[in-house]
Amino acid sequence: MPLRVYDTLKQKKTDFVPIHPGKVGMYVCGMTVQDKPHMGHMLAFVSGDMIRRYLMYLGFDVVYVQNFTDIDDKIIDRATKEGVDYRVVVERNIEAYHRIAREVNILPATHYPYATHHIPEIIAMVETLIAKGHAYAVDGDVYFRVRTKPDYGKLSKRDIDDLISGSRVEVGEKKEDPLDFALWKASKPGEPAWDSPWGKGRPGWHIECSAMAVKILGETVDFHGGGEDLIFPHHENELAQSECATGKEFVRSWMHNGLLNLRGQKMSKSTGHFFAMEDVLKEFRGGVVRFYLLSTHFRSQMEFSRERLENARAALERLENACRSMDERLGRLGSGPSVSTPAGRKLVEAAREAKTRFLEAMDDDFNSAGAIGHLFDLIKTYNVLLDQDEASVAQSREGLEAVWSALTEFDRILGLFKNGLPRTQEDIPADVQKLVADRNKAKQEKNFQLADEIRRQLNDQGFVILDTHSGSTVRRR
RNA sequence: GGCGGCAUAGCCAAGUGGUAAGGCGACGGUCUGCAAAACCGUUACUCCCCGGUUCGAAUCCGGGUGCCGCCUCCA
Numbered sequence: 043m044p045l046r047v048y049d050t051l052k053q054k055k056t057d058f059v060p061i062h063p064g065k066v067g068m069y070v071c072g073m074t075v076q077d078k079p080h081m082g083h084m085l086a087f088v089s090g091d092m093i094r095r096y097l098m099y100l101g102f103d104v105v106y107v108q109n110f111t112d113i114d115d116k117i118i119d120r121a122t123k124e125g126v127d128y129r130v131v132v133e134r135n136i137e138a139y140h141r142i143a144r145e146v147n148i149l150p151a152t153h154y155p156y157a158t159h160h161i162p163e164i165i166a167m168v169e170t171l172i173a174k175g176h177a178y179a180v181d182g183d184v185y186f187r188v189r190t191k192p193d194y195g196k197l198s199k200r201d202i203d204d205l206i207s208g209s210r211v212e213v214g215e216k217k218e219d220p221l222d223f224a225l226w227k228a229s230k231p232g233e234p235a236w237d238s239p240w241g242k243g244r245p246g247w248h249i250e251c252s253a254m255a256v257k258i259l260g261e262t263v264d265f266h267g268g269g270e271d272l273i274f275p276h277h278e279n280e281l282a283q284s285e286c287a288t289g290k291e292f293v294r295s296w297m298h299n300g301l302l303n304l305r306g307q308k309m310s311k312s313t314g315h316f317f318a319m320e321d322v323l324k325e326f327r328g329g330v331v332r333f334y335l336l337s338t339h340f341r342s343q344m345e346f347s348r349e350r351l352e353n354a355r356a357a358l359e360r361l362e363n364a365c366r367s368m369d370e371r372l373g374r375l376g377s378g379p380s381v382s383t384p385a386g387r388k389l390v391e392a393a394r395e396a397k398t399r400f401l402e403a404m405d406d407d408f409n410s411a412g413a414i415g416h417l418f419d420l421i422k423t424y425n426v427l428l429d430q431d432e433a434s435v436a437q438s439r440e441g442l443e444a445v446w447s448a449l450t451e452f453d454r455i456l457g458l459f460k461n462g463l464p465r466t467q468e469d470i471p472a473d474v475q476k477l478v479a480d481r482n483k484a485k486q487e488k489n490f491q492l493a494d495e496i497r498r499q500l501n502d503q504g505f506v507i508l509d510t511h512s513g514s515t516v517r518r519r
Numbered sequence: 520g521g522c523g524g525c526a527u528a529g530c531c532a533a534g535u536g537g538u539a540a541g542g543c544g545a546c547g548g549u550c551u552g553c554a555a556a557a558c559c560g561u562u563a564c565u566c567c568c569c570g571g572u573u574c575g576a577a578u579c580c581g582g583g584u585g586c587c588g589c590c591u592c593c594a
Contacts, residue, residue, distance in 0.1 A: 071594070086594035116592065199522050200590070223591075269594030301588065308588070338532065343525075343587065353531060353543045363557065412533045415541035429559055490552055508556060
C-alpha cells in the first residue's frame with residue numbers, strides 16, 4: 043500500500059511521490075524564539091519528528107530542516123524589556139529548545155537555519171521579487187505586492203477581496219495596498235540591523251523561511267509543515283513569495299497539525315496561556331509526553347491536561363511492563379536452540395499481523411494513533427498467551443524475538459524510548475540489592491514486620507518491590 | 520460574517536460503505552503473609568439529532584444542533 047498524505051492546499055489525501063526518487067526534503071516551521079518552548083510547540087515538533095522517522099523507516103534519505111526565526115519585533119521587545127542584547131534572548135530559548143527536544147527524543151534536524159545567518163539569501167530573494175515587479179521599496183521598507191499573485195489565498199482558502207476589510211495598516215507603513223506585507227523592515231535607531239540596498243533594516247516575518255527553504259531544499263520541497271495557526275498569514279505569504287521568486291511550485295504537500303488547547307483554548311505565547319515544557323518535564327518523562335502527543339492523529343486538535351498525561355503514563359507503563367517481561371524471558375532462554383511451541387507460533391503470527399496493520403496505519407497519513415492501537419493488540423496477545431500457557435511462551439525464543447523485534451521496529455518510528463525498549467537488567471546499586479536480599483530473608487523467616495520496614499525504606503529511595511514466585515526483585519519507580 | 524475542522528462508552532481515541540481497534544478508569548477475579556505491582560475477564564445492540572441514498576452507513580448526501588480554530592502575535 044502506498045503512503046498517502048493529506049495536503050492542506052489540495053484538501054485531500056494523495057499518494058506520495060517524491061520529487062527526487064529515494065529522497066525527501068521536509069521543512070518544518072520552527073519557533074520564533076521570543077520565549078521558551080511550550081507543549082503546543084512539542085505537538086508540532088514531535089509530529090514532524092514522527093513523520094520524518096517514518097519516512098526514514100521507509101528508506102527515504104530525508105533532509106529535515108527546522109528553522110529558528112531569531113529576529114522579529116517580539117524578540118526585540120523582549121530584549122529591550124530585559125535590557126539585554128536580542129541575542130541573549132535568542133540563545134537562551136534556542137538552548138532550551140534543544141534541551142527539551144533531546145528529552146522528548148526528537149532526532150536532531152539535518153539543518154537548523156537561523157534567519158540572521160541568511161541575510162544575503164533573503165536580500166537576494168527580495169531583489170528578485172522587486173525585479174519581477176512583485177515587490178517595491180518605500181522609505182527603507184520593502185513590501186510584497188499581493189495583487190500580482192492571482193491565486194493569492196489558495197492555501198488558506200481566502201478570497202483576496204474579503205481580506206481587505208480585515209487588513210490593517212500600521213502607523214508609518216506606506217503600502218500601496220493594505221494587503222501587502224513586509225519583506226524587509228527599516229530599523230529604528232538602536233535596533234538590530236543589517237545593511238541592505240534599501241538601507242539598514244531586518245527581514246520581515248515570512249521571507250526567512252522562503253529563502254532558507256529554497257536555499258537548502260531547492261525551489262520545490264516535498265513537505266512543509268507546522269501548526270494550523272501558521273496557514274494564514276505565514277504560509278500563505280511564504281508560498282506567494284517563493285512561487286513569485288522562483289516561478290515554481292513551492293511545496294508538494296502542506297502538513298498542518300491541529301492545535302493544542304488548554305481548558306478549551308489554544309495555547310499561545312502571547313497570552314501566557316500555556317504550559318512551559320520545562321515545567322511539564324518536571325513531572326512527566328519525555329517518553330510520556332511523546333506517547334500522549336502521538337496517541338491522537340496529528341491533524342486533530344488536542345486538549346492538554348494533567349489527567350491526560352497521567353493516562354498516557356499508565357498506558358506507556360503497560361507497554362514497558364510487557365517489554366520487561368519479554369526481556370526477562372529472553373534472558374532466561376539464553377542462546378540455546380529455540381523450541382517451536384504453540385504459543386510461540388501464535389506470537390510469530392501476531393507479530394506479523396501487528397506489523398502489517400501498524401504500517402498500514404502509518405501509510406494512511408501518518409496515523410500514529412491507529413498504529414499505537416495495533417501495537418497494543420500485540421501486547422494483549424502476548425499477555426493473554428502468557429496467562430494461558432506461560433511455559434509455551436517462555437520456551438519459544440522464536441515467538442519472543444518476533445514480538446520483540448516488531449516492537450523495536452515500531453519504536454524506531456514512534457521514538458518512545460531513548461535507549462531502546464525497556465529491559466529488566468537495570469543498574470541497581472549494591473546497597474539496594476543488599477536490602478532486597480535482606481528483605482527476602484526476612485520474608486522467609488516470616489519476619490514480616492522487618493520485611494515491610496525494608497520495603498518502606500526502598501520506596502523512600504525510589505525503588506518498588508516486585509514480589510513474585512521466584513523471589514522479589516526491585517525496579518526504579 | 521467568511522473560511523477550515525470536530526461531534527464514537529465515565530474519560531481519551533482509531534475506524535470513510537459490510538455489521539464498533541486500542542488505552543485509561545471502574546467493577547469482578549488470579550497471585551500474595553499483607554500490600555503494591557503485574558496479569559486475566561467484564562464494561563458502546565451502538566457512533567450528536569432528523570431525513571435521504573443503499574441489500575447494507577459511525578462511515579455517502581441534505582438539513583439541524585453544539586463545540587473549536589483561522590481571518591495579519593502564534594507550533
